[in-house]
Amino acid sequence: MTRFQSYLLNKILWFMLAFCIALTLNFLLPRLIPGNPVDVIVGEMATGGTLSSETAQKVYAAYISEFGLDQPMWMQFLLYVRNLTRGDLGISFARSPSRVQDLIAQALPWTIALQLPAILVGWTLGNVLGVLVAYKGGWLDRGVFPTFMFISSMPYYCLSIILLYLFAVYWNIFPAAGGYSFALTPTWSWEFVRSVSEHYILPFGSLVLIFIGGQAIGMRAMSIYELDADYVRYSRSLGVADNRIIAYIFRNAMLPQVTGLALAIGSMVSGALITEVVFSYPGIGSLLFGSIRQNDYPVIQGITLLLMVAVLAANFLVDLAYGFIDPRIRARTSGER
Amino acid sequence: MANLMRLNRRFLFSVIMLCLVISFGFLGPVILGRDKPLATVGGLYDHPSEKAWLGTDNFGRDVFTQLMHGIRTSLIIGAIAGAEAILIGLVIGTLAGYIGGIVEEVLMATTNVVITIPSIVILILLSIAISTRSIVAMGLIIGLTSWPWTARAVRAQTSSLRTREHVDIARLSGAATFGLIIWEILPYMLSYVVMAFVLQLNTGILQEATLSMLGLGPSDTISLGQMLHWALLWESVRTGAWWGFVPPALFLTLIAFSLLLLQSSVDELLNPRLRKA
Numbered sequence: 260m261t262r263f264q265s266y267l268l269n270k271i272l273w274f275m276l277a278f279c280i281a282l283t284l285n286f287l288l289p290r291l292i293p294g295n296p297v298d299v300i301v302g303e304m305a306t307g308g309t310l311s312s313e314t315a316q317k318v319y320a321a322y323i324s325e326f327g328l329d330q331p332m333w334m335q336f337l338l339y340v341r342n343l344t345r346g347d348l349g350i351s352f353a354r355s356p357s358r359v360q361d362l363i364a365q366a367l368p369w370t371i372a373l374q375l376p377a378i379l380v381g382w383t384l385g386n387v388l389g390v391l392v393a394y395k396g397g398w399l400d401r402g403v404f405p406t407f408m409f410i411s412s413m414p415y416y417c418l419s420i421i422l423l424y425l426f427a428v429y430w431n432i433f434p435a436a437g438g439y440s441f442a443l444t445p446t447w448s449w450e451f452v453r454s455v456s457e458h459y460i461l462p463f464g465s466l467v468l469i470f471i472g473g474q475a476i477g478m479r480a481m482s483i484y485e486l487d488a489d490y491v492r493y494s495r496s497l498g499v500a501d502n503r504i505i506a507y508i509f510r511n512a513m514l515p516q517v518t519g520l521a522l523a524i525g526s527m528v529s530g531a532l533i534t535e536v537v538f539s540y541p542g543i544g545s546l547l548f549g550s551i552r553q554n555d556y557p558v559i560q561g562i563t564l565l566l567m568v569a570v571l572a573a574n575f576l577v578d579l580a581y582g583f584i585d586p587r588i589r590a591r592t593s594g595e596r
Numbered sequence: 597m598a599n600l601m602r603l604n605r606r607f608l609f610s611v612i613m614l615c616l617v618i619s620f621g622f623l624g625p626v627i628l629g630r631d632k633p634l635a636t637v638g639g640l641y642d643h644p645s646e647k648a649w650l651g652t653d654n655f656g657r658d659v660f661t662q663l664m665h666g667i668r669t670s671l672i673i674g675a676i677a678g679a680e681a682i683l684i685g686l687v688i689g690t691l692a693g694y695i696g697g698i699v700e701e702v703l704m705a706t707t708n709v710v711i712t713i714p715s716i717v718i719l720i721l722l723s724i725a726i727s728t729r730s731i732v733a734m735g736l737i738i739g740l741t742s743w744p745w746t747a748r749a750v751r752a753q754t755s756s757l758r759t760r761e762h763v764d765i766a767r768l769s770g771a772a773t774f775g776l777i778i779w780e781i782l783p784y785m786l787s788y789v790v791m792a793f794v795l796q797l798n799t800g801i802l803q804e805a806t807l808s809m810l811g812l813g814p815s816d817t818i819s820l821g822q823m824l825h826w827a828l829l830w831e832s833v834r835t836g837a838w839w840g841f842v843p844p845a846l847f848l849t850l851i852a853f854s855l856l857l858l859q860s861s862v863d864e865l866l867n868p869r870l871r872k873a
Contacts, residue, residue, distance in 0.1 A: 277709045284713070288721035412856045414802050416809060417845040420824065420833060428836050435834045529714050533809050537828060551724065551811045559724060563717045570714045 267579070274575045281567040286339050289556050290332075322352065348561040353553035359561040362546060367528075367565075369438055370535065370542035374527045377463050381470025382520050388471060389478025390509045393486065394501070404479065411472025416533040419465040423537055426461055433461045436539035462538045466531055470523075477519065481512035518577055525573020529566040607865070610858035617851055621667030633657065633665035633818045640830075641837040651839035653823070654830035662818045663843045669731055669819040670801050670851070676735025677742060677800030678793050684743040686789065689750025690777050694758055704751065707744045715741035719803060723812035734814045738803045739796075746792050753788065757781050787866055791859050798855040805848055820844040 323329050330338065342349065348359035392404045410418060427435035439445065440454040485491060485508045494504050523530065528543050535544030543562060550558035625631055638652040645651070650659035692703040722737045723729060729737075757763065758781070766780045782789075801820075807813060808821025809828070823844040827833065832840030 273708075274712070277712045280709055281713050281717075284718065284721065288718075288725045291725040409853060412853045413849045414805060414845075414852055416805075416824070417849050420828075420841050420845050424833050424836075424838065424841070428834060526714060529716050532716070533806060536809065537833075547720075548810055551720075554724075556724070559720065563721055566714055566717050571712055574712050 270575065270578050274571055278568075278571055281571065282340070282343075282564075283336075285560060285564050285567065286336055289560055290335075343564075348564070349557040351550075351555055351558050353550065353555040353558070359557050362558060363543070363561055363565060366541060366543045366546040369540060370528055370544065373459070373462055373535070373540060373542060374466065374531060375524065377466035378470060378520070378523050378527060381467040382474050382516070382523070384467070385471040385474025386478045386509070386513065386516055389475040390482045390505055390512065392475065393479045393482035394505050394508065404475065407472035407475050409472075411469055411476065413469070415465070415469045415531060416537055418469060419462070419534050419537040422461055422465045434458050438541040458538075458540075462534055462540055466534060474516065474519070478512060478516055481515060482508050485512050518581070521573055521577040521580070525570050525577075528569055604861075606857055607861040610854040610861060613850065613854040614858065617667060617847065617854070618671065621664055621671055624664040625661070625668070628664075630658070630661040630664065633662045634816075635661075641832060641835070641840060644839055650843055651837070653840055654826050654832065659823075659839050659843060662823055663820075663847065666818045666820040666823050666844060667847055667851075669814065669817055670804055670821070670848075672731055673735040673738065673804045673814070673819065674797045674800035676732060677738035677803070678796035680736060680739025681743040681796045681800075682746055682789060682793050684739070685746025685750055685792070686782070688743070688747040690754050690781060692747070693751040693754025694773065694777055694781065696755070700751070703747075707747045707751075710741075711744040711748075715803070716806065719807055720810070720812065723807055728816075729812070729814045731814050731817060734804060734807070735800065738800050738807075742796055742799050742803070746796065749788070749792070750785065753785055754781055757784055787862075791862055794855055794859045794862075798852055798859075801848070801851060820848050824848075 346360060348363070351357045351359055351362060354362065388403070388407070392399050423435065426432050434440065434454075434457055438455060438458055439451060440458075445451060488511070490507060491504060494507065532544035532547060534540070535542045536548045539545060543565070547559065547562045549555075550562070625633075634657060636656045637658045638648055638656045640652070640654055640656060642648060642652040642656070648658045648660065650663065653659055653662065688703050688707060692700040692707075718741045719737060722740075723734075726733060726737070754777075763776065763780045766776050771779070804813070804819060805821030805824065808819055809825045811825060813819055813822040813825065821844075824841060827837075827841040827844070830840075832838075
């Protein structure tokens with residue numbers, strides 16, 4: 260077995276273990292609830308007066324068997340795992356006939372379409388800004404940089420709320436809620452696309468602003484270390500143009516930032532749940548928010564599982580990429596663990 | 597020297613800011629005699645007036661009173677979470693770093709697994725599993741998920757401290773492992789521990805706000821995150837009732853910014869390589 264193969268095997272075993280623990284936690288924690296979730300749901304329906312006692316009992320029984328709560332714990336776990344392997348996440352409590360995977364499938368594209376471009380744009384701009392600030396210093400370092408540092412140290416949802424208030428309510432430039440105008444139904448019409456883009460700008464902008472700041476801080480620190488390097492001094496003494504030198508520094512300081520990018524993409528869904536809540540954007544964050552309010556445990560569980568799998572997969576790919584790129588890390592990591 | 601002065605100014609600024617915020621949250625309600633943040637004093641989103649300085653929220657509760665209590669709740673939860681995270685991180689990190697071998701392998705394996713599982717997921721699951729969430733319970737839950745980075749850093753420092761001469765001397769003179777870790781290793785990490793606590797405090801406050809905004813905040817009390825939660829849910833942003841959301845958002849930002857500023861200025865003071873810029 261080559262060194263890389265054993266590194267790979269080690270990593271795979273490692274993430275299998277993490278995955279199993281995540282799966283178990285995801286199964287176990289919601290079941291720690293005293294009583295059971297079905298009591299809560301049916302209780303609320305009954306007090307809401309939407310159910311007669313007879314139907315309440317039927318609904319109760321249906322939920323119990325759907326959730327498998329009448330079985331012993333280990334049976335429930337096996338059932339849960341078996342359903343998962345079939346891609347079956349169960350049925351939503353609150354939106355009863357809807358299947359959890361369908362609800363998630365509806366919401367996920369919105370989240371990805373909002374966050375992936377925001378992360379990529381923010382990452383690129385942030386890194387460029389970081390290098391520039393480190394290299395040029397002066398007013399850039401004193402003025403622009405602290406501004407971004409301030410913005411990125413703001414909790415991201417606070418910035419979202421402030422932007423929403425200023426641009427949607429106070430100046431009334433952008434729409435205040437939703438992924439598209441409530442008057443429209445999703446079709447591929449020009450009007451719909453325009454409405455979607457109008458609703459897109461604010462949440463997108465708030466995410467990008469935060470991301471730029473965070474990236475710029477990291478990149479500035481990395482670049483400052485590079486400024487001392489021989490190749491920078493040599494190029495400078497040769498009179499190489501600033502832009503070329505900046506490009507050199509950029510390339511050399513970037514490797515750790517690539518990890519950051521990969522992890523940001525992996526934690527994309529969990530990273531900015533509240534942004535969607537603030538803008539009532541129809542993605543995973545809003546779905547989770549609604550499900551928590553309605554005690555819709557199957558949906559909450561489905562979403563948390565999705566978040567865990569995404570982060571684990573991203574971590575795995577980053578580790579894998581590093582194994583390819585940097586043999587030192589490969590050696591060290593296999594030794595460390 | 598000029599640099600040091602500037603650092604000092606930043607340090608002072610953040611400390612003063614924090615002291616003001618802390619005394620606002622802890623002394624404010626006592627001095628002004630406002631100890632009932634959940635009492636109804638008016639209608640839905642009353643404008644700021646002499647009676648309610650920052651208006652009322654969606655339940656007609658006084659925003660100013662809530663703000664003071666919210667700051668206190670957020671700070672307490674953050675402090676509990678931070679202390680717990682530091683404690684767990686220190687125990688696991690020093691044991692792993694000092695003892696080494698199989699103990700280190702197992703402890704670091706656990707740490708790495710906890711790092712890879714996103715903490716917000718565990719927080720959501722734990723919060724829905726607990727039906728009544730007290731302030732202390734919230735703090736403990738949040739602390740439970742945020743220790744791994746501290747553990748890693750502490751382990752790295754301990755492994756390098758372990759090989760120092762004064763530790764060898766102590767070991768030769770027959771000190772027990774436990775006492776050795778406490779008297780010979782921990783003092784050298786004190787500045788790191790303080791800085792890590794500041795960061796963990798910040799993380800704890802922000803995590804609480806995130807959970808509260810999802811509707812999983814502490815019960816029977818108010819926190820900054822919960823104020824935002826209700827403000828969003830009852831459309832105070834979209835109806836322009838700015839007093840519902842600006843104060844909590846502003847104070848969350850202020851706390852986060854001054855904590856990060858404090859951490860970075862202390863870091864630069866202790867770590868000269870960063871000072872060049």
